[in-house]
Every structure is written in C-alpha cells, then in structure tokens.
Amino acid sequence: MDDLTLPTAITTFISATNAANADQFVAQFTPDAVLNDWGTEYHGPAEIAKWNQTDNIGKQSHFELQDFTQDDATTWTIQLLVTGNGFNGSSPFRMTVKDDLLANVTILPD
Numbered sequence: 401m402d403d404l405t406l407p408t409a410i411t412t413f414i415s416a417t418n419a420a421n422a423d424q425f426v427a428q429f430t431p432d433a434v435l436n437d438w439g440t441e442y443h444g445p446a447e448i449a450k451w452n453q454t455d456n457i458g459k460q461s462h463f464e465l466q467d468f469t470q471d472d473a474t475t476w477t478i479q480l481l482v483t484g485n486g487f488n489g490s491s492p493f494r495m496t497v498k499d500d501l502l503a504n505v506t507i508l509p510d
Contacts, residue, residue, distance in 0.1 A: 404470050407497045410478060413505070414463045422449065422457050429502045436506040459486030466490060474498065 409428045416425035426449045429435075435442045435451055442451045452458065461484035468478040475496045482491055489510065496504040 404468070406465075406468060406476065406478070407500065409497050409500055409502045410476060410495055413495070413502060414465060414480070417456055417461055417463050420457050420460070422452055425452055425457060429505075430498055433502055434504050436504075438507055438509055455486055460484040461486060474503075 412424065412428050416422075416428065426445050429445050429448055431444060433444065433448060435448045437451065437455060442448050455461075461482055464481040464483075466479040466481050468476055470476050471494070475494065477492055477494045479490060479492050482488060491510050492508045494504075494506040494508060495502055
C-alpha cells in the first residue's frame with residue numbers, strides 16, 4: 401500500500417463489520433446509497449441494513465484490508481480478505497465517498 405490514507409467512512413465500514421456493530425455500519429451510508437453485491441443492488445440504508453444482516457455482520461464476516469488504490473477524487477478500490485460464515489476469500493470493493501459517507505459500494509468478483 402502507498403502513503404494514501406483511506407477515508408473514515410471506508411475504515412469504519414471495515415471496523416464496524418469486525419466489531420459486529422450494525423448501527424455504526426449502516427450509519428456510514430448516504431440516504432441514497434447503493435450497495436451492489438456481485439450484481440444484486442440494495443438501495444438506501446434500510447435495504448443495506450437487510451443485506452448487512454443476511455450477508456455481512458449476520459454471517460459474522462471479518463474484513464482484513466490487503467491493499468487499496470485511489471481511483472479518482474472520490475472513489476477507492478480496496479482489496480479485502482473476507483472470512484466468516486458466508487463468503488470466504490479475497491474480493492475487491494469499489495467505494496465512492498460523498499460528504500464523508502459511502503454513496504456507493506460495489507463488491508466485484510475477483
């Protein structure tokens with residue numbers, strides 16, 4: 401990794417997942433945020449909260465940051481090693497930050 405610093409919304413996305421703090425996790429998203437999990441989209445905090453319970457904290461997911469790049473002024477791609485009772489493996493997450501919150505998270509097939 402280089403000397404760039406990840407935005408707080410991204411680091412909190414990781415730390416809230418690892419701490420199983422669902423409220424803090426959902427609070428990192430803008431009111432009109434979209435989370436795209438390999439093509440399935442979840443719109444807004446209520447749908448993202450449901451995804452969180454079925455596919456993330458609800459599956460005891462743990463994220464380990466492996467690498468990241470800054471794609472443009474507001475978008476980052478982070479490589480996470482995911483473990484837990486759901487998906488296990490390394491996956492890239494493309495994240496767009498707006499007003500210090502996550503406006504878009506796209507989980508890409510590796």
